[in-house]
Amino acid sequence: MAKTKSGEKLKHRQRKGFWSPEEDEKLSRFILSHGHSCWTTVPIKAGLQRNGKSCRLRWINYLRPGLKRDMISTEEEEIILTFHSSLGNKWSMIAKYLPGRTDNEIKNYWHSHLKKRWLKSPSISSSSESRVSCVERNPQTVVSNHVISFQGPPENTSSSPSHEINGNNKYPCSSGPEIPRLFFSEWFSSSDLTDSSHNQAPSIEGSVLDYQESGDVDQFHYNEIMINNSNWTLDDVVFGSKCQKQEHKVDREASDCNSYGFFFSSSTMTYECSVEYVSYRRIAVVSASQWRRKAKET
DNA sequence: AAGGATCACAACCGCAACAAG
DNA sequence: GCTTGTTGCGGTTGTGATCCT
Structure with missing residues (x-):
């Protein structure tokens, strides 16, 4: 926290x-070209008279x-x-x-649209709840029913309050990867790409051939x-x-279009990049947060 | 047409968790 | 283990738009 006179001056000018x-x-131009390793320095480097928190919020909620x-x-x-x-x-979890x-x-949507309805009639979510329990029993049902494929919570949820709700874990699936946090379109923007021939992010489509739960990963097989x-x-x-700037090489031998994931590697790490079924006839590549880093030597 | 009430949404604030030194 | 800085989250507020009387 800057406590110098100059620091206070800066604060007043925010x-x-x-x-x-x-x-x-x-802000957009700066983050797209430099990233945001440290939000507190972003406004300074980007030439903005805002605090880092404000920049972060603006980016996350509006510009991203x-x-x-x-x-x-x-x-x-x-x-x-x-x-x-x-x-x-738990808005961030729901998001x-x-x-x-x-x-x-x-x-905001909850407070302006749903809260009143929910207060009037809490049962409006009963149908949704029944869907959750249905998913728990048989996730494939959901896949075939054109509903988002419910994934489990983030892996590190041992202290997640959700487990305490009603005394039991009401997550749709108690195991499995976090649902894609970012969608394909978030990986690319036209301004990200220097190659003018790639001026539009592709849409990827496929259809699920089979689904199975295995170990820590739910697998979807595509035809x-x-x-x-x-x-x-x-x-x-x-x-x-997002790692495009590091010289990663796609390991085509290890990739398999018909399974749930691809692999690609850098000199030191192998990345597993899952492809998740998101909704019927639509596939999204999961975000960097989904990648399971594996030390190449293992 | 005017003004008050309500709505929708962007933004701020405070707190807790976490990491680094 | 403590301090400090940073980040993320949820609650709350502020403001412009729209509706209603």
Whole structure:
């Protein structure tokens, strides 16, 4: 915390309130080219008279690529109700199940749209709850029923309050990976890419051939994967990840389109990049947070 | 048409957890 | 183990838009 006179001066000069388009532009341009390893230094380096916290919030809730700007659909609404009934006000947890939506957005939507309904009639989520229990029994049911494939909670949830709710674990699946936190579109933005031929992120489609639970990973087997934008190849999909600036090489021998994951490696690490079934006939590549790092020597 | 009430959403605040020194 | 700085989360507030009387 800067306690010098100059530091206090800086503090006094910090702007508050709504962001101007110019500030948005500055922040976006800076983060897309430099990242945000330390939020407190971002406003200084980006030439913004804001504090790091404000920049972080603005980026996460508004500027981050991949955010949906459209209305929350009834399907999404049902997911909110479902998970709110079991997780409570854990907005960030709920947001993990709604790609492209932020915790703030979900929280606001709850307070402005759903809370009153829920208070009037808490049973409105009963159908959703029954779906959760259905998933617990047979996740494949959900896959075939065109509903988001419910994944388990983040791995490190031993202290998760959700386990205490109603005295039992009401997560749809008690094991398995975290649902993709970021969707494909969040990995790429046209401004990220220097190659002009890749000026549009591809959409990937496929259909689930089979589903099975195994160990710590739920596996989906696809009969095919289609990358709709012909400018892209599977290599691009994997290689064009957040690690694209490090010289990773795709291990095509180890990759298998028909299974749940790809592998690619750098000189020191092997990355496993899962492909998760998200909704019917749509596939998303999971985010970097999903990658399971494996020391290559193992 | 005016003004108060309500709504929707962006942004702020405070706190807790965590990591680094 | 303590201190300090940073980050993430959830509650709350502020503000502009819209609705209602």
